[in-house]
Amino acid sequence: MADNLLIAPPRPGPPLWLLLELTYRCPLHCAFCYNPTDFARTAAELGTDDWLRVLREARALGAVQLGLSGGEPLTRDDLEPIVAEAHRLGFYTNLITSGVGLNEVRLQALKSAGLDHIQLSFQDSTRQMNDFLSSTRTFDLKSNVAALIKKYDYPMVLNVVLHRLNIDHVEEILEMALRLGADYVELANTQYYGWAWHNREQLLPSRDQVERAERVMQRFRERGGRQMQIYFVVPDYFERRPKACMNGLGSIFLTIAPDGTALPCHAARMLPGLTFPNVRSAGIEEIWYGSESFNHFRGDAWMKEPCRSCPEKVRDFGGCRCQAYLLTGDAANADPVCDLSPHHHLVTEAVARADHPGNGAPQRSVVEKPLVFRSERNSSTLFVKRDGA
Amino acid sequence: MSTPVIDAASRPAIGRGLRLQWEAAQNAHVLLYPEGMIKLNGSAGEILKRCDGAASIADITADLERAFATSNLSGDVIRFVTMAVEKKWLTIS
Numbered sequence: 001m002a003d004n005l006l007i008a009p010p011r012p013g014p015p016l017w018l019l020l021e022l023t024y025r026c027p028l029h030c031a032f033c034y035n036p037t038d039f040a041r042t043a044a045e046l047g048t049d050d051w052l053r054v055l056r057e058a059r060a061l062g063a064v065q066l067g068l069s070g071g072e073p074l075t076r077d078d079l080e081p082i083v084a085e086a087h088r089l090g091f092y093t094n095l096i097t098s099g100v101g102l103n104e105v106r107l108q109a110l111k112s113a114g115l116d117h118i119q120l121s122f123q124d125s126t127r128q129m130n131d132f133l134s135s136t137r138t139f140d141l142k143s144n145v146a147a148l149i150k151k152y153d154y155p156m157v158l159n160v161v162l163h164r165l166n167i168d169h170v171e172e173i174l175e176m177a178l179r180l181g182a183d184y185v186e187l188a189n190t191q192y193y194g195w196a197w198h199n200r201e202q203l204l205p206s207r208d209q210v211e212r213a214e215r216v217m218q219r220f221r222e223r224g225g226r227q228m229q230i231y232f233v234v235p236d237y238f239e240r241r242p243k244a245c246m247n248g249l250g251s252i253f254l255t256i257a258p259d260g261t262a263l264p265c266h267a268a269r270m271l272p273g274l275t276f277p278n279v280r281s282a283g284i285e286e287i288w289y290g291s292e293s294f295n296h297f298r299g300d301a302w303m304k305e306p307c308r309s310c311p312e313k314v315r316d317f318g319g320c321r322c323q324a325y326l327l328t329g330d331a332a333n334a335d336p337v338c339d340l341s342p343h344h345h346l347v348t349e350a351v352a353r354a355d356h357p358g359n360g361a362p363q364r365s366v367v368e369k370p371l372v373f374r375s376e377r378n379s380s381t382l383f384v385k386r387d388g389a
Numbered sequence: 390m391s392t393p394v395i396d397a398a399s400r401p402a403i404g405r406g407l408r409l410q411w412e413a414a415q416n417a418h419v420l421l422y423p424e425g426m427i428k429l430n431g432s433a434g435e436i437l438k439r440c441d442g443a444a445s446i447a448d449i450t451a452d453l454e455r456a457f458a459t460s461n462l463s464g465d466v467i468r469f470v471t472m473a474v475e476k477k478w479l480t481i482s
Contacts, residue, residue, distance in 0.1 A: 014414045014415075016415075062413075064410075064414075064419065064426060065421065065424065065426055090410060092408060094423060116408070116421075117406065117424070154406075155406050
């Protein structure tokens, strides 16, 4: 029978990793945030019942790791019932927080709701730089929250986003982490999406800075032994092969944005030509298996050369679609981080400007152009109005 | 830091912050930890689900040999537990 010759593509696996961006509201104003710059135009946040329904439907499909993020998830006063339901359903629950809003009463409530894990962000090792980079006064508060996290017997996981303005402080950052009793430290180099993309010229470190930071970290690992584990997320602009972003879009990762938009990656909303479904009007199963936008980048039919015929496509899936789009204007191109990409020069030129600021033409001084901090006001005035929304 | 000696009397338990559970969607036991997951093969799942901090390795081995009608598993169990302790999946008391 002719029908037997039509081989159906294999059904993708379940969305094992569910990330709920509960809100875009955030007391911090970090210039390297990956949230969309036009977040001020986002529709109203989902209500508690919607989030609980998302949890039940995703869990039924096999989702098991849950990230609770934002924005700052603690700005939602229903975080505790959301955690409780997630725990009841069998999720492993991870709170990704700036610590602002985490007092002892709430931590106690979250612990008894079954929260498994807390990742606390720091912006730098000193009050001055932390507060400058987050455009707030939060350093002391974060130090207190770190102590609370230990008191409630959570492993302390610190996340510090690195960039040009703080990467030279890696030694002090690691000393601070050791003083606070951290179990794990993630030194995550900035990924250039959202606000970070807008501020890229000021945030991209030079190759010297990155290599110095790696040497410091290596020394620290040898000295510190096993009591504190350090992860260093290499900045992909300095690589020659792209990251296997999200393990391929639509493969394991599902994000729900504050307004209910379902995304195959937290930055994917920017990708043109795709209409992402919303959990207000569609179930998770239909979204994950049936929607055009989730199926679009599955497999390799969407790929162009050099990816399409590249033996490495099974390993890196062509890299990051958002990065391909931001740098080349076409989301189906190879991620320009790859040195096989005809657009690789866009990455090497950005690094060259970071290595020799002021040398390149056109003049785009890393000093003269101000950082644009992530805020409701900047989002409204600089991005929403300008785009004519 | 020295690794504790692991023998038949050791009582392994799932490490702090980790959780073992059966996942029907993956048809496997998984070990969950902060922001990550390990999908376990059948024998790893069978050993780990018996590591409750009360049973000794001798107890676990005897139980496995009974459940699977086999013998001489002691070496395999000790080797697996040793590896799992190194990876901090298990702690020993």
